[in-house]
Amino acid sequence: MNTLIPPNRAATPEEAGFQQKLSDLLRELREKQERNAALARQLADRQKETDENTELYKRNVLFAEVLTHDQEQQAALTLILQNIAYGQPEACPTPPQEMPPDLVAAYTMNGRVAVTDRWVNDTYPRNYPLIYTDSEIEYFHRRIAENSTYMYGGLDLLIRRAFEKYPLAGKRVVNIGSLSPWFEATLLRYGALPTTLDYNTIVARTSRVKCMTVAELGTDPEKFDAALSISSYEHDGLGAYGDPLDPDGDFKAMQKLKRLVKPGGLLFLNVSIGAERLEWNRARIYGKFRLPSFLRGWTWVDAFGFNEMFWEGQFDGEPVMVLRNDD
C-alpha cells in the first residue's frame, strides 16, 4: 500500500492510520485464507473418506453376509470352551421382557421419556469370566497405530482426540464396564495406568491391566486420577446385563463414580445423545431433559463430537464429554 504515499514526504497521520488498518486487514485476510484452506483440505479428506466408505460399504456388506454364518459357529465354540475352562455355569436369569408396571412412571420420568422395544439378553454366568491377554492388547496397539477403530467406530477417534487434549500419561484411570481390552489398550497407548471395573470378574493374563469387580471396591476405595466410561451408564438399571432393575440406576452410578475419582479429576464419558427415549431394555438415549440430571454433580469441561443436531432427533450422536469432579 506504500504506493499510495507520494515519494517526496512521509505519511500523514491519517495515511499512517489507514496504512496500519490496511496492513492489519491484509494479515487477517491471509490468516483467514490459510484457515479456510486448512478446513477445505479437511473437508476434502472427509469427502475422500466418504468415497472410500462406498468401497468399504460394499466390502462390509459382503463381510456381514459371510461372517454372520461364521460368527454363529465361533460363538457356539466359545460356549464349549467356557464349559471346558470353567465347568457348569452359575444361573443367570433371563432379564424381564416387559417393564414392570409399577416402575413405568419412574422409568419414563412421568411420561416425558418415550419407550421403544429393543429387548436384549446380555447376561452371562458370573463364573464365566472374560480373559484379557497381552497378546490381544498388543494386537489392539497395532490396530490403534494404524488409526483403526473397533466396536464403536468413529467414537474411537473422538476418544483419541480427547486424550490428546487432556493428557493422561502416568495417571491411574478407571475404565467402567468392559467387554474387551480395547479401551484399556487405548489408555495404555496414551501412557495411562488402566484399571477395569466391572460387575463380573475378568481374568487378567497381563500385568498391564488391573481388573476389579464392583464388589472388590469396598466401602472406601482408593481414588483414581481419572475415569473413562464408554457406552456403559445408559444400560445401568435396565436389567439387560443381569443388573437389578432401577429407573435411576444411571443417576446413582454417576454419583457413586464421584467417590472413585479424585477431586478435580476428569471423567471421559460417552452415552448416546438424541431424541429422548428408553429403548427397553437395551439403553437410554439422553435428550435435553434427562441429560442435565444425569450429569448433576459434574462440571462440564469439554465435548468432542457433540452437535446440536442430535437434539433434533434425526439420528443419535455418540459424543465424548469431558467432565470434572469438582467437590
Added chain:
Amino acid sequence: MQSSSLLSPGTAARAARSFVRLVATGQFSELRRVITAKLNGGSGLPAEPDRPAVSDADAARLADYQKAISGLSSQVGRLDIEYGEMAKQFDDRYSLSCYRRDATEPYYKYIEVRQNMTLWRNRSLIDYIQNRSSFDPPDHERMTPETRATFASSPIRSTFERHNPARYQPGATVTLTDEHIDAILAAIGPQGQGLTAWQRFFTERTSFHGQRNDPIVPMLSARARPGVDVLCYGSIIPYIECLCLQKGANPVTMSSLLRYTTGRIQSLDPAMAEQSGKRFDVIVASLAIGRSALGLFSDRIDSDGDVAALSLLRRLLRPDGRLLVTVYTGPAALLYNAQRIYDEAGLARLFKGWRILEESRREAPMFPIPAPEDKKIPGYHALLAGFMLAPEVA
C-alpha cells in the same frame, strides 16, 4: 461548523490535538501554515472533521485508502461466511460419520468387530485351557505384498482386507466330550430331558440359524444312513457330524481345531489322512473350502489352497463317493482372512475335474437382523451355494 471563537472548548481541544499531531509528525510546514493563517485573522484550524485541509491529490489518495480498506474488509467478511459454512458442513459430516465413518452403515461394522471379538475370546480361552502364554507374533494379520500378488494373479479379482484379522494360534486345539456332542444334538433336534446346566445354557444361546440354512443339509440327509462313512472337512463345531450321528452314519472330522474324547466321532489329522488309507462315501466341506489356506487357523496362505483342498478330498473319496460343498457365490472377492467369494469363472476353476450332480443356491442368512433391503447394493451380495459333486472319470 467553523467555530467563531478560538477559545471555545471544542475548538481549543481540536487546536491542541492538531498542534500535537503536527509537531509529533514533524510537519512544521503545516504548523507554519496554521500559525500564518491565524495571524491573518482566520482560526487557522482544519475544517471539521478533524483533519487538515488537503489537496485534491491527497483527497483522492485518502479515498483510495478507504476504498482499499472497505474492499479488504468485505473480503475478510466473505472468508468468515465461507468458514462458517464449511465448519457447519464439517460438523454435520463429523456427527453423521461418528458411528458411520467405518462402514456408512454401523450394522455391518458391528458384525465384523463382533466376529473379531469372538475369535479373541476363543483364542484366549484356548490359551488358558492349554495353559500356554498368549505370545503371538503378528504374522498373517496383513497380507504381505507377495501374498497379495499371488491373489492378484488368481481369478479372484478384488481383495477386501480387514484391519488385522484375528486368528487361531498354531497348534490350537479343542477337545470335545460327550457333554458337548449331546448339547449340539439337543440344539438340532427335539430338546432332550436331563440336560446339564451348561447344555441348557448352550441350547438357549445357540440357534444354528446358518447351519440349518446350509443348502447341502438336504443333500446330506438323503445320503447319510447307517454304515455310511462321512468325512467332515474343516469344521469349527461338529454340527454336520451331529447330523450324521442322528442319521446313524459314521462321522469323521478332519480339522486342525477339533479333537474328541468320545468314540462317537472320529478325528483325522489332515497331514496323515492319505496315509491312513481311510476312504469315505460322503465328504462334506461346508464353507471350509472358501476359508482354507487364508491363515485363519494359522495355515499357510495360498491363493490355490482351495483347489488343493479339493484335490486332497478327491483322493479320500471312494470311487462312487459324493462330495458336498457349500461356498459363497457373488462378486469374485477374497475377504481376507475369512472367506473367498466365487463368481461363475471362479466356480469353474474350483470344480475343474468334478461333475456337478446337484446344485442349490439361497440367500446368505443375515441374523439376528436381516440386511436392510434399501441398504443392499445390486450385485453386491453373497449367495450360499451348495453343490453335490462326483469326480469326473479320467
